[in-house]
Amino acid sequence: MSSAVKRIGVLTSGGDAPGMNAAVRAVVRTALNRGVECIGIRRGWSGLINSDFVPMTSSSVSHIIDKGGTILYTARSQEFLDREGRARAIATCKLLGLDGIVAIGGDGTFRGALALSRQVAEGGQKLSVVGVPATIDNDIGCSNYTIGFDTACNTAIQCIDKLRDTMQSHERCSVVEVMGRHAGFLALYVGLAVGATAVLIPERELDFQRDVVEKIRRARLTGTTHFMIVVAEGVGSGVEIGERIHEEVGIDPRVTVLGHIQRGGSPTARDRETASRMGYEAVQVLVEGKGNRIIGTQEGRIVDMDMEEALAMEKHLEMHRYEVLEALTTSV
Numbered sequence: 550m551s552s553a554v555k556r557i558g559v560l561t562s563g564g565d566a567p568g569m570n571a572a573v574r575a576v577v578r579t580a581l582n583r584g585v586e587c588i589g590i591r592r593g594w595s596g597l598i599n600s601d602f603v604p605m606t607s608s609s610v611s612h613i614i615d616k617g618g619t620i621l622y623t624a625r626s627q628e629f630l631d632r633e634g635r636a637r638a639i640a641t642c643k644l645l646g647l648d649g650i651v652a653i654g655g656d657g658t659f660r661g662a663l664a665l666s667r668q669v670a671e672g673g674q675k676l677s678v679v680g681v682p683a684t685i686d687n688d689i690g691c692s693n694y695t696i697g698f699d700t701a702c703n704t705a706i707q708c709i710d711k712l713r714d715t716m717q718s719h720e721r722c723s724v725v726e727v728m729g730r731h732a733g734f735l736a737l738y739v740g741l742a743v744g745a746t747a748v749l750i751p752e753r754e755l756d757f758q759r760d761v762v763e764k765i766r767r768a769r770l771t772g773t774t775h776f777m778i779v780v781a782e783g784v785g786s787g788v789e790i791g792e793r794i795h796e797e798v799g800i801d802p803r804v805t806v807l808g809h810i811q812r813g814g815s816p817t818a819r820d821r822e823t824a825s826r827m828g829y830e831a832v833q834v835l836v837e838g839k840g841n842r843i844i845g846t847q848e849g850r851i852v853d854m855d856m857e858e859a860l861a862m863e864k865h866l867e868m869h870r871y872e873v874l875e876a877l878t879t880s881v
Contacts, residue, residue, distance in 0.1 A: 554648040554677070554835050556586040558602070561619040562593030562626075562654040562661070565812050566683040566697025568820035569619040569653055574610035575828025576651045576681075581607055583836050588645055593654070594661050595626035597638040602645065614821055617700075617813045623654070629661055635668050642669070642676055649677035649835040651828070655684035655695075656860070659843060663856050666841055677840030679831045680856065683824070685811055688732035690862035691854050692845030696827065698734070699819040701811045705739045708807055713743070713777060720774040722765070722794060722802040726787030727779060728811050733866055735811075736781035741874050746776040748874060749790070751783035752866045761790070762797050764878060778802070826851045 559576045561569045573589070580587040587605040590596045603609075613620055628634035642650075652662045662678040669676040682689040685701035705727050716723045729735045733750025740748030747764045749755060765776050778794070780787050791802040816824070827844045830851045834842050843859040845852055 553838065554585055556588065556646050557649040557651060557832070557835055558588045558590045558597070558642070558645065558647045559605070559621070559651045560590035560593050560596065560653065561621050561623045561683070562652060562658040563623060564655065564684060565618050565623050566685050566695070567617045567700035567812070567814055567816035568696035568824040569623075569683050570610075570613040570616045571816060571821045571824035572653050572681050572683060572696060572828040573619065573621060574614055575825045576653075576832055577605045577610045578607055579829045579832040583832060585832070585836065588647065589621050590650070592622045592624040593626060593658070594629035594638060595624045596622075597641050598626065598628055598634055599637075600641045600644065602641075614825075615815050617815055625657075626661075632668065635665050638665060639669055639672070639676075647676065649679065649840065651679050651681060651831045651835070653681040653683050653696075655682065655686070656689060659856060659860060663841060663860065675840070677835055677838075678856070679834050679840070679853070680843040680859075681824075681827045681831050682843065682845060685735060686729055686732050687734040688864060689845070690864040691843055691859035693848070694823060694846045696820055696824045697812075697816070699817045700814060701728070701735060702738050702742070703817055704811050704814050705735070705807055706742050708805075708810070709739065709743045709777065709779070712805060713775070716775045716777070716803065722776040722778065722800050724778045724780060724787045724791045724794065724802045724804045726782055726804070726806040728807070729781035730783045732864075733781045733783070736779050737866065737870050737874070740779040741870055743777060743779070744877070745779045745874070746773075746878055747778045748871070749778070749780045749784040750866065750871075751781055752868075753871065755784055757793060757797070761794060765794070765798055765800075768878065
């Protein structure tokens with residue numbers, strides 16, 4: 550297939566997510582299949598500023614589909630937020646002769662891509678950018694699903710299942726803090742899957758008596774002697790929640806902060822398959838001459854959307870899941 554696009558760059562930016570490597574693999578191999586050269590930009594937008602790149606071949610991405618993290622590394626770049634920093638990134642694009650960039654990451658990654666494209670356009674030139682959503686928080690408004698969410702959920706579930714074994718043996722309360730600074734998708738999904746006594750999420754204003762104390766009491770009245778409280782980090786620290794439980798209920802919780810363990814590990818089948826399809830579609834969009842697009846999932850389909858419109862979309866937690874959780878944990 551002939552194309553005006555001859556060479557593209559691919560980068561991963563922001564927080565890493567399982568499945569990023571699968572997306573990089575798909576971008577590189579689809580590009581090569583279409584006769585397009587592919588350059589790996591290491592360390593995200595910072596790498597573009599500092600000309601940190603490596604030519605990619607088919608063998609460059611062999612045996613990485615099952616690996617967590619990202620072989621291109623990732624970083625957050627304050628310098629890229631300024632015009633001067635983006636000007637240096639544009640200079641790298643010119644040096645490498647890039648016709649387009651596939652940026653794999655979250656909302657900040659996409660806003661950076663859009664700002665870069667606009668600044669290039671101001672100079673009378675063109676650089677097509679395409680975003681691929683990868684974040685364990687699953688909080689990209691334009692996409693039903695983001696790469697890494699399923700793996701992060703399964704990692705948290707496995708850890709909590711093991712914690713429950715010891716909590717049950719000692720008849721204790723466990724408070725588990727999971728990631729989710731601004732979104733409770735991970736906490737609610739995991740909490741429902743492990744049968745948590747209570748789940749605390751940013752989208753629901755915390756009433757400690759209603760959401761924690763009363764649920765523990767009701768669970769105890771049904772004969773339960775161990776309790777599992779899942780807390781999204783955006784609600785507050787697990788340690789603080791544990792201290793309040795001790796003060797108001799009189800039990801001594803054990804607090805576990807899962808932290809960055811949720812970002813690692815071999816991606817699940819869903820994340821590998823979704824990342825492969827999204828990476829493929831990102832290159833297809835570039836080859837077709839489109840720019841400033843975000844790849845996403847809508848009702849199980851891979852779609853591409855205008856980047857500005859996509860970034861304006863909001864994503865709301867399905868509170869029906871919370872209703873299910875309440876029905877399964879508050880009965881006496």
